Amino acid sequence: MLERLNQAMEHIERRLDQEIDVAELARIAVTSEYHFRRLFSALAGLPLSEYIRRRRLTVAGADVLAGEETLLDIAVRYGYGSGEAFARAFRAVHGVGPGEARRTGAALYSQPRMSFRLVIEGSSGMRYRIVAKEEFRVVGRKARVPLVHEGMNPAIVAFVRSMDPETRRRIEGLADQEPRGIVNVADRVADSRTEGTELDYYYGVVTGADVPEDLDVLVVPAGAWVVFESSGAFPQALQYLWRDAFTQWFPSNPSYRSRPGPEISSVVVSQDGSQADAELWLPIERTAS
Numbered sequence: 436m437l438e439r440l441n442q443a444m445e446h447i448e449r450r451l452d453q454e455i456d457v458a459e460l461a462r463i464a465v466t467s468e469y470h471f472r473r474l475f476s477a478l479a480g481l482p483l484s485e486y487i488r489r490r491r492l493t494v495a496g497a498d499v500l501a502g503e504e505t506l507l508d509i510a511v512r513y514g515y516g517s518g519e520a521f522a523r524a525f526r527a528v529h530g531v532g533p534g535e536a537r538r539t540g541a542a543l544y545s546q547p548r549m550s551f552r553l554v555i556e557g558s559s560g561m562r563y564r565i566v567a568k569e570e571f572r573v574v575g576r577k578a579r580v581p582l583v584h585e586g587m588n589p590a591i592v593a594f595v596r597s598m599d600p601e602t603r604r605r606i607e608g609l610a611d612q613e614p615r616g617i618v619n620v621a622d623r624v625a626d627s628r629t630e631g632t633e634l635d636y637y638y639g640v641v642t643g644a645d646v647p648e649d650l651d652v653l654v655v656p657a658g659a660w661v662v663f664e665s666s667g668a669f670p671q672a673l674q675y676l677w678r679d680a681f682t683q684w685f686p687s688n689p690s691y692r693s694r695p696g697p698e699i700s701s702v703v704v705s706q707d708g709s710q711a712d713a714e715l716w717l718p719i720e721r722t723a724s
Contacts, residue, residue, distance in 0.1 A: 436686050437551045439464040440478075443471070444550055451491050452512050457483065466722070470685075470692040472626050477681030479549055482627040489546035492528040496543040499525075499533045506533050561684055562664040565691075565719075566613070569657045573620050573697070575606045575639020577651040581631050582624065587670055591619075595638055603638075606650065610640035614662075614701045614716055622653060622697040637697075655697060660716045669704050669711035676715045694720040 443460040460483075461471040475483045495513045498504060504512075510521030525533045529543045536543060576598060580590035607617055620637035637653055646652050661684070665676045677698070685692065696718030703712045 436464075436689055439466075440474075440551050444548070447487060447490065448548060451487075451494050452514075454514070455487055466692055467694070469626070469695055472628070473693050474681055474685060476628045477678055478551060482629045484627045485629060486546070486549065488524070489528055489544075490548065492525055493544070493546045495521075495525070495533075496529060496536070496545070499537050500540065500543070502537055506537070509533070561679060563684065564662050566660045566662055566716075567658075568613075568655075568660060571612065571641055571655050572643070572646070573618065573637050573639045573653040573655060573699075574609055574642050574644075574646050574650050575637050576602070577635060577637050577653070579633050580636045582628065582634055584630055584674070591636055594636065598638070605647065606638070606640055609642040609644045609646075611642050611644060614641055614699055614714060616640070616701055616703075619700045619702070620653065620697045624698070641699075653697065658694070658696065659719050659721075661691065661719045663715045663717075664713070665715075666712050667710065669702070669709060672711050673700055673702055673713040673715065676713055680715065680717060690722055691719045692722050694718050 443463045446460060446463055447455060457472065458468050461468040464471050466474070472483055475486075479486060491513050495509055498509050498512075499506065506521070507518050510518050513521070515521035515524065522532050522534070525531075525536075528546075529536065529541075531541045531543070535541060576594075578590070578594040580588060580594065583589075603617075610616055617638065617640060620635075620639065622635040622637065624634040625632035635653075637651065639651070639653075661680070663676050663680055663684070665672050667675070681693075698718075699716040701714040705711065
């Protein structure tokens with residue numbers, strides 16, 4: 436897997452001044468485009484699209500300082516339709532416009548070229564199980580919220596607190612199958628997984644019961660799931676569980692890959708709010724043999 440990922444990274448380097456087809460990168464890595472994006476963001480710590488943008492503008496920055504081509508020629512070569520668009524992107528990464536950088540020889544930001552290598556870890560292990568579920572429904576309340584990678588999500592906290600206790604009790608009373616109890620569901624997450632992009636968040640339960648008209652419903656197709664369990668500090672226990680799933684479990688279990696679908700978590704927090712027992716359900720499929 437790591438060798439294939441590094442071959443995909445080499446492909447990116449060869450095409451920084453051309454269009455980069457993510458489907459082709461996934462083909463090189465012998466996986467699906469969906470799983471490639473998820474795996475890359477977990478391993479690299481930033482979305483694939485952001486890495487490509489930073490690498491392009493790192494290389495473009497060297498061309499700007501070299502002074503051998505016009506700024507417009509450089510902009511066009513790296514895929515920008517106008518000098519203005521290039522200048523905005525350049526400033527966002529380097530903190531200075533290309534014209535000023537050329538005139539003053541300003542210090543620029545450099546995104547290092549990434550490669551992946553094996554680091555011997557895994558002494559702690561991960562508790563997991565594989566579950567096959569028929570079509571099921573998540574019933575509760577839904578909100579559109581921004582993606583937050585670290586710490587509590589203020590939009591989710593505010594949304595849950597805005598629900599009256601009676602509504603929460605009614606929702607909880609509908610639970611009748613796994614995952615048990617109140618679940619937090621993230622659906623329609625942007626492929627880039629960039630901080631601040633929006634997703635559908637459900638506060639609800641998994642149920643086969645009749646659905647009250649005032650509640651929202653998410654129908655989840657039948658499929659396989661990998662279920663991870665962890666205990667530790669809150670909310671890090673759950674956030675690290677997602678990270679470890681992609682940085683440790685998937686690379687160690689190449690027979691499976693992630694597939695499109697909602698991510699479901701269940702968290703039981705201690706009375707003082709410092710610790711939690713977490714369960715994370717991720718939709719998976721077997722890879723081609």
